[in-house]
Amino acid sequence: MSKVIKGGTVCTADRTWKADVLIEGEVIKQIGEDLKGDEYIDAEGAYVIPGGIDPHTHLEMPFMGTTAAETFESGTWAAAAGGTTMLVDFCLPGEDGSIKNAINEWHRKSAPQICADIGYHMAITGWNETIFAEMEDAVKMGVNSFKHFMAYKGALMVEDDEMFASFQRCKELGALPMVHAENGDVVDLLQKEMLAKGITGPEAHAYSRPPEVEGEAANRAIMIADAVGTPLYIVHVSCEQAHEAIRRARQKGMRIYGEPLIQFLTLDESEYFKGDWMHSARRVMSPPFRGKEHQASLWAGLQSGSLQVVATDHAAFTSEQKLMGKDNFCLIPNGSNGLEERLAVLWTEGVETGRLTPNEFVAATSTNVAKILNIYPKKGAIVEGADADIVVWDPKISKTISAANHHSVLDYNVFEGFNVTAQARYTLSRGDVIWAWGQNSQPQPGRGRFVPRPPFASATKALSKWKELNSPRQIARDPMNIPAGI
Amino acid sequence: MSKVIKGGTVCTADRTWKADVLIEGEVIKQIGEDLKGDEYIDAEGAYVIPGGIDPHTHLEMPFMGTTAAETFESGTWAAAAGGTTMLVDFCLPGEDGSIKNAINEWHRKSAPQICADIGYHMAITGWNETIFAEMEDAVKMGVNSFKHFMAYKGALMVEDDEMFASFQRCKELGALPMVHAENGDVVDLLQKEMLAKGITGPEAHAYSRPPEVEGEAANRAIMIADAVGTPLYIVHVSCEQAHEAIRRARQKGMRIYGEPLIQFLTLDESEYFKGDWMHSARRVMSPPFRGKEHQASLWAGLQSGSLQVVATDHAAFTSEQKLMGKDNFCLIPNGSNGLEERLAVLWTEGVETGRLTPNEFVAATSTNVAKILNIYPKKGAIVEGADADIVVWDPKISKTISAANHHSVLDYNVFEGFNVTAQARYTLSRGDVIWAWGQNSQPQPGRGRFVPRPPFASATKALSKWKELNSPRQIARDPMNIPAGI
C-alpha cells in the first residue's frame, strides 16, 4: 500500500520546492510532481519536512531519588503530536554498573511503549575495565555516543582522567563523546554556600550554577577531546560562555558540536525569581535558564553554524515531584518539558521572526542531528530510500501552548501561554500516520523501534587522520649525544 | 540516449554512498543501485561528485592596460580538465558604464567559446541613476550578484556611500552584494611609500597590501551590509584579519560569506621574496599571498563553516604581460591561475590530510557555491532533476602539476611542482562527457551555456524579515511634550 503526500512544499535542510512524496511501506520511494499512490495525504499549503529528531530526552529516568514522570509512551506520543518522530534517550547504568545490562533494561522499558523510533546515548559514570570492554558492546548494540556528566558530584560525575580515558575509548570505537558541562565541584560548593546563607528557594538554583561554571566545563571537555583527538558534542548549551568556548575551539578547526535547548532560546532566568515557588520550581533544570543576553548568543550560533541542533533535555517531573525540594532547592528534581513544543516554538520564534530560514529550521530540528549521530539519511532527510519519517508542517495552525491540551503527562507546561503559529498537520513514522491534527489520533505504543547507529562518522574519521599525521614524532638523536647516565 | 555512471561512490555535501547515476539528456534521472542505460561510464573505485563551481574568475578581463590571457575557451576547458563544470565570471562595465551593455558584451565574448556553463557577477564601479536602474535589468538577465571594489583607487574603487546605496539596491532586488576588501586609499599610499623608498620589486606588492588593510575593508563592508540589512559575500579572503571580521559578524547573526582561494590555502608570501623576479611577479595578485599562519586560519574556517567556498580568482596574465611591471610593481598585472588545479589541490591538502571530510570538500568546491548563488540544486547537487554536471573523481590518479601539461594558455603555473593525488577521471557537463582522463579529450567551444540565477535566496529573505521586524520605530510623543519652537 503506497501513500502520496500531495500538494506540499518539500523543505529540507538544503532546499525548498514543490513536490509530492510517494511512500511505499516504511520508506520514501519517490519525490516529484504528480505522483500517484493508493492513498493521499493532503499537504496543500503546508511544508513537508523530515520528522523532528530530539537528541536529548530522559524518559522514565531514575534521578534524584525519583523517576521522571514522562513515560516512553507518553513521551513519544507527545513528540509525535509536536512533529518529532525520533528521540534519543539517555541510558544510565543501573546498580551493577553494566552498560550492556543498562541498554537491555532500556530496551525492556521502551520497547512495548514507544510510539515512534528511538535511539540511546550511553552514560559513562565511572571508569574501569568492564566499562572499557562494554563500550564496545554498546557500539555493537547500536549506541555510538557516550555521555559524561561533569556535574552531579557524588552521583553521576566523572573526573578529568576518567573523561580522558573514555574519550580515548570513544575514539578507538569511532563513537562520539558527549558532555554535560558544568563544574560539579564548584556547583556543589555554591549550593552549600546558598544553603548556608539561607537561600533555599529555586532562585538559588540559578545562583549556584552561574554561566561561567558551565563555560569552564565546556572549555575543559573541549581541551580533553582535542588532546585525545576526537570530536565532542556538548549537550544543553545555555549560555554565551559555553558557546564562546565552542566557537573558540571551532575556529581552531576542532570538531565540536553544541546543542542549545528550545527552553534556553526562549525562556530566561527571571522565571526563577517569581514570587510563586512552584512556578519557579517547575523550571528548575541544569543548566538553568539564563539572562536574556544569552539568548541572542544562542540564536546567532544557530544562524552561523557554531551551534548545530536544538534539543529539549525533556525530563519531566510533576509538581508533586518538584515539591521534594520545597525546603532545599538542591532536592528539586532537575528537568523541564519541551518534546511536544520544540518545533512549534522554534518555528514561531525562529522562522517567523526571520532569524532562521525554513531550511535552517529543518537542519536544527532534524537533519543536523541525524548527521552528527550518523544515521543520515535514513533519518533526517527527504530522499528516496530514507525512512518515511515525515511531517506535514502547517504554518497556518495557531495555538496557545497549555498543560490543558498538551500530550505530556505533566500537570504543567513551561511554555504555558506561548502562542505558536505552526503545527504538525500530519506526522508520519516510517510511513504510518501517527498523528493527524484535529482528528483524535491515539498513541500506538510498541510500534516504535530502536534505531541502531553505526560508529565512525565522517568527521571522526577525518579528525583521526589529521591527528595521526600530526602526532608527536621522536627526535632522532645520535647516541653520542645521549649521556651515559650518572 | 541515457548514460549510467556505474559502480562509483556518490559523494555529496551531505553524504557518501554506493550508487549508480542515470542520466537522461542533460539531467540526472535516477540515483540508485544497478541502474541501466544506453551507455556506461566507469566509476569503479572513484567518487561521483557534483561538478566543481568556481565562483570567481576573470577570463579575457581588460585590466591594468592589458587583457587577461585566459580566454573563455581555454578557461572553461582547463576548468573541465580539473573537474570544474561551471564558473562565475566578473563582468565589468565598458566605457559607456552600462550594465546591460556589459552583460551583452560578456555574452558576445563568451557564448561561442565556453566549453561548460557560466554565470556572471556584475561589477558596480560607480553610482548614478542609470546604474540604479540597470541593476534591475541585470537581475532580470540572470545576474543576481554585484561586486564592489574597495581597492584599485582611481579605477574600479567605490566609496562607502556608493556601497551603501548599491547594497540597498541589492536588498530591494534580492541580489547579493560582494566586495573585494582592501582599503584602496591606504594601498595607494603604501604603494607610493614603497616606490619612494626605491622598493620596486614584487615584494613591495606584499608590503603595500598588509593583512590589516584587508581586514579593515572586510570589517567596513560588513558594517555597511548590516546597516542596510543584506547578506554580504567577501571574495578572496586571504588572511586571519578578514576572517576574524567575518567570524565576528557571523557570531552576531549577520549573514556574511567568505571565500578563501586555493592559492591562499597552500601558497605563502615567501613567494614574493625569491631572488627570481619573474617567479615572484607571476604570483602577484590582490590580496597577495600571506604568511603561513594565515593558512591555518583559512583551513579552520572551512572546517567550522565560517568560510564557505574555495575559489581561484583565476586571472591569468602571461610572463610577458607580467613584465609590464618590471620597474614598478604597481604595473604588474594582478592575477594568478587555479581553475584547473583547485579541486586536486584542495583534495590533496584538505581531504588527504584529514582537514576536510570528502563531503566538506564537495560543499566548498560546489554545493555551497550553488546555494549561496541561488542555483542549487540545479547545480551543485546530485539529485534527480539536477543538471548532470558530474565528475568521476579518482583518488588514485597522482600527478605533478606543471605548465608543461596544464590546459591553461599560461606559460607558467603557480602550483608548478605540486604533487596531487586525485584527478577527474571523467567530467560531465549537462550529461556530456567533456573530459576523460588520458583519452585525448578536446575542447568543445560553444556548448556551454549561461546560467541565469534568480534573486531572493532564502537567507536574503529571512534577513529582510528580521530587519523589518526590528526596524526603528518612531516614539509617540504627546504634542504637549514637543516644544513649539524658538
Add this chain to the structure above:
Amino acid sequence: MSKVIKGGTVCTADRTWKADVLIEGEVIKQIGEDLKGDEYIDAEGAYVIPGGIDPHTHLEMPFMGTTAAETFESGTWAAAAGGTTMLVDFCLPGEDGSIKNAINEWHRKSAPQICADIGYHMAITGWNETIFAEMEDAVKMGVNSFKHFMAYKGALMVEDDEMFASFQRCKELGALPMVHAENGDVVDLLQKEMLAKGITGPEAHAYSRPPEVEGEAANRAIMIADAVGTPLYIVHVSCEQAHEAIRRARQKGMRIYGEPLIQFLTLDESEYFKGDWMHSARRVMSPPFRGKEHQASLWAGLQSGSLQVVATDHAAFTSEQKLMGKDNFCLIPNGSNGLEERLAVLWTEGVETGRLTPNEFVAATSTNVAKILNIYPKKGAIVEGADADIVVWDPKISKTISAANHHSVLDYNVFEGFNVTAQARYTLSRGDVIWAWGQNSQPQPGRGRFVPRPPFASATKALSKWKELNSPRQIARDPMNIPAGI
C-alpha cells in the same frame, strides 16, 4: 607664602598613604608627615588627589550654526567646583583654515576667561600643504595632539587618505593623532533614511548612529595608525564595538588609547525614547548614549586597562539652542554636559561600587590623561616639583546633582537627580584655592594658563623604533634574475 594640606590621605594613581602636602608658590614642595607652612588646608577625613584633567571639552565652540553656550569662564569654573583643574579643549580652524590663527584665536578667547589651566587639541579638517606646514607650528606652540573627525560629512569630516597623511605628519612631529570615530557616510545616509521614514525626533539620532558604525570607524582609524606606525587616541568611546576594536588592536601590541565618557558609563539610550522631546534632545550628542550592555563593557575597560581615561566631551547647548532641531533631529546641536559632574559620578558609580580602586579613579580622571598627553608629572601627579593642582576630595559630602545648583551656564543637567557621595572640599590650581565647598567661592577669570605640551611621548618613541626595525626591506635580486623587459 607656603601652604600645607594637612591631615589627609594622599591618593595617587599608584598608592594611598597618610601624608601632608607642602606647597610653595605654584608647586608641590614636599610630601610627608607633620609638615609646616604659613597656611593650612584641612584634609582630615579626605583624600588628597591630583586635580582632575578633562581631556575633551568644547567651550564656546562654533558648531552646527550656533556656538556652545559654556564659556571658558563658566566651563573652567564648573570644572573647578567639580575637582577638575585642567581641561583640554578642541581648537577648530576658522574660515581661513589656518592652524596657527586658530590657536591664536583660541588664546584670545580663553586667556581672559579661564579660571584654571587648559591645553588644546587641534582639529585637522582637511589636507593641504599649509596644514602640513602649520602642524609643526602647532607643535611648537604646545599643541601635541591632532583630532580627526570621521563623521560630520560635509563639515568636519576627513577621508582615509587625509587621515593617513595627517597621521604620518603626526608621527614625524611626535604628536598624537586622535579620532572621532563614526562612519560619516553611513551616518549621513541613515539620517536621510530616518527623515524619509518620518522619524524626526531625538530617537532618530540614536537610530542613525548605531554602535556598529562607531566600531567600524574605530577599527579603520586603528588600521591607518598601524600602517603609519603611530599611537592613536580614540575619543568618546561609547560602545562595545569600538572598545572591541581597541582591545583587538592592543592585544596585537598596537598603542591605542580609548576614552569613555562619564555619560556613557552611567546613562543609556532609553533617554532618547522618552515622551518628553526636550528631555531627549538635551541628551543628543555623538556618539549617542547606548544600551546598558555597553556600560558593562566600558567599566571593564577601565578595570583592565584597555580604556584609560574618562572624559566628558562637554559641549553645552541650552534648551533654546536644542530647539533648532525641533522638526529635524539632525539640527539639534550635538553635545551634553559633565565637566563639573565627572569626578563625583565616577567616584559614586565606580569607587563606591567596588568597580574601581581609588587609585584607578585617580588614574582615569587625571594621571593617565597627563601621561598620554605628555605633561606628566607636571600635571596629574602629587610629587615634589609638580604643579600644585590638587583636590581635597571628601568622600563624605553627598549631593544631588541638579541644574539648580550647578556652575555651568546650562539651564538643565543630564545628570539631574543623580545622588553623588563625594565632592571637592577644596580645589587648588597651582597652589591657589580656587574652590572651597560651602564657602561661596567665586570664579577668578584670567588666572588660568595655557599649558604647552611637548611632543614625543615615550610610547610614540618606542613604537617608531619598533616600526623602523621592522620596516619593509628590499629583496636583493641578482640582475640576472630581473628580466630585461618587453
Add this chain to the structure above:
Amino acid sequence: MSKVIKGGTVCTADRTWKADVLIEGEVIKQIGEDLKGDEYIDAEGAYVIPGGIDPHTHLEMPFMGTTAAETFESGTWAAAAGGTTMLVDFCLPGEDGSIKNAINEWHRKSAPQICADIGYHMAITGWNETIFAEMEDAVKMGVNSFKHFMAYKGALMVEDDEMFASFQRCKELGALPMVHAENGDVVDLLQKEMLAKGITGPEAHAYSRPPEVEGEAANRAIMIADAVGTPLYIVHVSCEQAHEAIRRARQKGMRIYGEPLIQFLTLDESEYFKGDWMHSARRVMSPPFRGKEHQASLWAGLQSGSLQVVATDHAAFTSEQKLMGKDNFCLIPNGSNGLEERLAVLWTEGVETGRLTPNEFVAATSTNVAKILNIYPKKGAIVEGADADIVVWDPKISKTISAANHHSVLDYNVFEGFNVTAQARYTLSRGDVIWAWGQNSQPQPGRGRFVPRPPFASATKALSKWKELNSPRQIARDPMNIPAGI
C-alpha cells in the same frame, strides 16, 4: 653616612627624568638636582631604576627527588649581579604538612645566606582544617600569597574543590591566590602516552604539556576565583591559550594577573628538538617553551597590560641532576635559570627593539610586582621613604651571556650566547652597594632580609566590595506561594 647617586636619569614605571638620588641609611631621602652626600655613586650616562623584583624563584627547593642546586646565597648573589634586589621564593610544606613550620624552615635556610631581600609565597598542596587555620598564621608572618599547583598529579596537585576552599580562605584573609596552571590529569596521561610510544627524550616533555592544557587550567582557575570573588595571579604564563583566558577574564572586569617568564619571551620549543640530549634536558621546565607565535602574544600582553610582570621561575638543576631523566623525560628535574639574566635580556629584546618603553621595563621587572604583592612603594619605587633598592642601569655595557661568567652555581646557562646590551653598573640593596660592575664585588650572605607583605591590596578590597553588592539575594515569597509540602 649618606650616599648620592649622581648624574643619572631616574627611570620609574611612570616617568623618566634627570635627577640625583640621596640615600640615608637604608632609605631614599631625597630625589632632585645637585644633591650632596658623604659618598657619590656615578650614574652618568645611566638610568637609575628601582631594583628588580623577581616574583618567582625556587632556591634549594626539594623537588622530584632532588634539591634545586641554586642556594639562597648563590641565587641572591646572581640576582644582585643582574640588577635584581628582591626575589619571592616558593615555600613548600614539609612532611608534617605544616605551613608555619615550612615558613620557619625557609627562614632557617635563607636567613644566613641571602645577599638581598626576599619574600615567600606559600604553597597549598592539600586541604584540611590545619591548613585553613595556618593560612592565617602565614599572613601574620608576612606571607600574603598562596600558590596552588594544578599539575604534578600525585605530588603537589590540588583538586578544584580544594582550590575553591583555599581561594575562599585567601579572600577572607585578604591574601592573593596564585596558580601553576596545567591540567595535571591530562599531563599525566599524555606523559604515559609518550612513554608508551617509546618517546622518552626531552621532546616528549613538550608534547605532553601542550598549550591547550595550560590554557584550560588557567581558564578553570579564573572561573573558580571569580566564583569566590578574589583576584588571581597566574604564574609562568607561556602561551597564547593561557593569555587568552586571562584577557577574556580581564575584559569582563575580573582581576587576573599574568606572569610571563623571560625564558618564554625569548626561547622557543625548538630547543627540545635538538640532537643534543643534554641541551634539551637543560631547558626542561613546566610549562615548556612554546612555538614562536606564542612569544608575540606574550610581548603584546606586556605592551597592552594584559600581562603585568616578567619573572624567571628560577629553579636551577645541574647537568648531573638533569641526567636523572636520561631514560625517561618525566624524571628530568623541571627548571631553568634566569635570575641574573632577566633584566638584561628584557632590556635588549624589549626596550632596544621598541617593544617596551623604559618605563614599561621598570614596571614589568619591579614596580608591578611590588604593587601586586602589596609592598609598593617600600619596594619597586624611587620615591622618598622607599627602601634604597636601586640599580644604576648602564645601557652601554654589552656582554655575551655564558655559564663561563655567570654567578649561578649552574654549569650551563639557557641563555648561553645571548648578546645583551645593558648591565647593572651598581646594584644597591637598602643603601648598600652589593654589586659594582667590574669591581670584583663579593657576595655578602646574611645581609638580606625577609620582607613581610601585608594583606588586602587595593584590588582585593575593591573586588570584595563589588561582589558583596552583587551577591545573590533571596527572593521574597509570600508564604501563600510556597507549597506546604508533599
